[in-house]
Amino acid sequence: MLANWIITGFTLILLITTLLPLTRKAVWWARLWDFPRLQQAFVALLLLIASGYWLESTSPYTWALIAVQLFCGAWQLWWIFPYTFLGKREVARYKRGQSGEHIDEHLRILVVNVFQYNRNAVGLVRMINQQRPDVVVVVEADKWWMEQLTDIEDDYGHILRQPQTNSYGMLVYSIWPFKNEEIEFLVHDTIPSMHFDLEMPGGRLVRMHCLHPSPPSIIDPKKTKLRDVELLKVADKTAQENGPVIVTGDLNDVAWSHTTRQFLRESELLDPRLGRGIYSTYHARFPLLRWPLDHIFHSEHFMLVEIKRLKGFGSDHFPLLVELALRSDE
Incomplete structure (x- = not known):
């Protein structure tokens, strides 16, 4: 029961901090959550692991929590994905002595x-x-x-x-x-x-x-x-x-x-x-x-x-x- 409350509480916090930047309000408590998107994606992963380990797998409530966690994690990764090695490069690399470029x-x-x-x-x-x-x-x-x-x-x-x-x-x-x-x-x-x-x-x-x-x-x-x-x-x-x-x-x-x-x-x-x-x-x-x-x-x-x-x-x-x-x- 305690694990249920703890995971629910952290999932709600994650959801709120994920949605706050969407308001585009020029206040620190909304803008702050633009910054730690990588950290929030990691928190979403930890919550998914915790939900799978401690919560009842047959409960619809558990699956609702997992759906929220998946949404938050995917949303955070969507923002930072272009900066990973899998993202598309928009600036070409130049190697010293490279031919074909002036x-x-x-x-x-x-x-x-x-x-x-x-x-x-x-x-x-x-x-x-x-x-x-x-x-x-x-x-x-x-x-x-x-x-x-x-x-x-x-x-x-x-x-x-x-x-x-x-x-x-x-x-x-x-x-x-x-x-x-x-x-x-x-x-x-x-x-x-x-x-x-x-x-x-x-x-x-x-x-x-x-x-x-x-x-x-x-x-x-x-x-x-x-x-x-x-x-x-x-x-x-x-x-x-x-x-x-x-x-x-x-x-x-x-x-x-x-x-x-x-x-x-x-x-x-x-x-x-x-x-x-x-x-x-x-x-x-x-x-x-x-x-x-x-x-x-x-x-x-x-x-x-x-x-x-x-x-x-x-x-x-x-x-x-x-x-x-x-x-x-x-």
Whole structure:
């Protein structure tokens, strides 16, 4: 009897949290359940096993519970399936020296949320020196982080700086020059974003948008809407840009959410993770609570050379490294 009540209770909770995102309410208690879809699918599996082991197999009530559990598990898997190795890839892989493709340049980008109160700058500098990215996008950077990263400025001579103490500071370092660079506050005067043309060695320009919108907020419901508004404003910008485009940063949203899917549709950008893996970057310290918050989306001008999640260095996020090959425009 006790097992019946326990399994019923957890099944009801699973059903409610599965349905809440369908309301599309801009409140944290609804948006939160967009994130742990993999974990919820696992919970559904555990409940199915528990129902088969402890409940009466001939009872219609048992089969009703199993039907709910199957529905919830299947629904959660439907959202994350495109990011498994069985999903369809929308970005082609480019192998170095591959024939039949005309490639102008390679672009290697490291995006990392340092966690403002983390003090392992040495670990990040060591990682940058090992991986040798062309562009480093640092979010949650305050003045302390800006000062610690002066060690890389000899190699990365082109820099955009907006250090802040509210966990929304941003720094961008590049070995290549910027043109038309702007630091904008698209939705709130405390949340910056960076936009610039990156001048490649061959002279082509790649338009980059670096973002760190606010997450769903328990304290301030208005901030929950700000993330969506900022993403869709940038989607509108990129849809009007004809050349190579990249959007990157900690977007405080998972790849499979309704908002991110809408962003990709309206921006006409591609996600190189589709068909390759989830690449969860948060939370670095709690393996059971991980989902992909850090992203790199790009236009059809690129092929994928490499994508990988790097080792942690004290932040609550893992760094994400992506190398893209820029197709020739000839």
